[in-house]
Amino acid sequence: MLIPFLAALTLVVAQAPAPTSSAKPVTVLLAPTDVTRGTPRYLVGTAQEHVAEQLKARGLEVIRVEDVTRTLPKKKRTAMMRCNRTQPSCIASLGMAAKTDVVMVTEIGPYLNAYKAGVRVYTAQDGAPLVEESVPGVSEDQVLDALNKSLDVVVPRTLRVLRPEPVAPPVTPPVAQQTPNVTPGEKQPVPGPDLTPGVQPPTDLGLSDTPTVETPGRRKWAWVPAAGGVVLAGVGTVFFVQSRGKLNDLNNNEFPTLAEAEQVRDSGKRSQTMGVVGIGVGAAAIAAGALMYFLPVKQTNVQPSVTLTPQGGGLSFAGTWQ
Structure with missing residues (x-):
């Protein structure tokens, strides 16, 4: 009885229709x-x-x-x-x-x-x-x-x-966990601050992790973001002008193949994106340098951050001024 049943099951599986593609x-x-x-x-x-x-x-x-x-x-x-x-x-x-x-x-x-x-x-x-x-x-x-x-x-x-193929999301590799080697019968050291006897920890002295920048030092370094902003704005302008040139090529010239036209179009898009990012980030950096130099403050805790995306970018400064 078992052999005929297996033979019939094999025949049904062999005659089953193959799964059709969703595309x-x-x-x-x-x-x-x-x-x-x-x-x-x-x-x-x-x-x-x-x-x-x-x-x-x-x-x-x-x-x-x-x-x-x-x-x-x-x-x-x-x-x-x-x-x-x-x-x-x-x-x-x-x-x-x-x-x-x-x-x-x-x-x-x-x-x-x-x-x-x-x-x-x-x-x-x-x-x-x-x-x-x-x-x-x-x-x-x-x-x-x-x-x-x-x-x-x-x-x-x-x-x-x-019918473009879907792009699979990037796979993040797992982080390897390191297991400490423990020897039986041996006392393990307890992690803690490495302090010298007689010296108080930083928290007892009223210190924080955020550095405090005095007014003279802040004005002294205000030229750094301003100069970087001028360079970025200049580079962004060059890329933006290049993107306009690519657009004029697409409007005025005829290309022998569609692939060449698409290559010029993609190059113009990349130049336009880099131009907008460079001009935007450069303008933000110049404004940050001006704020650091002209605002009348005694102390400031500043943390700069830069954000870049395919559609643009920005430079921001976060902190407190007293």
Whole structure:
């Protein structure tokens, strides 16, 4: 009785469906290839089918444009099938009709005495180019291999943009506890203040842990935060000017790839953040130096602190003045 029961249990476990991933797969509208003069139609059709199978094998959901335009009126279907697949308006119309994440166009065209094969990916909402990759100078027998190499580059980049992986919080290593070595029968010393006989502890003398700074000493060192503030404000100004230059580059220049534009944008953001932090902290340091020099006080207990965040920073002084 036990053996048939175990066999049945093993069969049920083997037939149980595998747990599905919580992340929704990326949907791709596979738009028709722009047929150019000199490219055989059978090669275009073969490449289109090959790209569809490769996308499915990589975990993407493929939607063919024929399935989307089948229910459209003939005039609208003809206009959509004949629009230029390099124009954002054409890509956006295809993406809105299919309701997919991206639109992919297979590119096959003559290149010298051979072919150029690759794929282009656009965002379905506005038709903006997302990523592209191609391999030039391939023979007809090498077209499918060139498409595989292009997909190996394009698909991971598309997934990183549309399905970014969550960043795990940093793990704090446990603090090792040191156990004192205790020898049986030996008296252990009791920790306490190391005082010389005849000398009173600091608490009996009315001393505290916070240092007391007299007025002449305070004014003497007031130039330290002021000078540091001037340096920080100058450095922050330089970074802020650099960020404005990056913004002008993005507005006035055209970049060959989206990656280069994103690199310039990220560099400008870093320069802007460092500029704001430098100017803010520098201004706070200058104000602190002015307060230390001009306020008429006899004694002061001051504790400076600096706070830096990705959005800015600050320099603060806390204490009591008498």
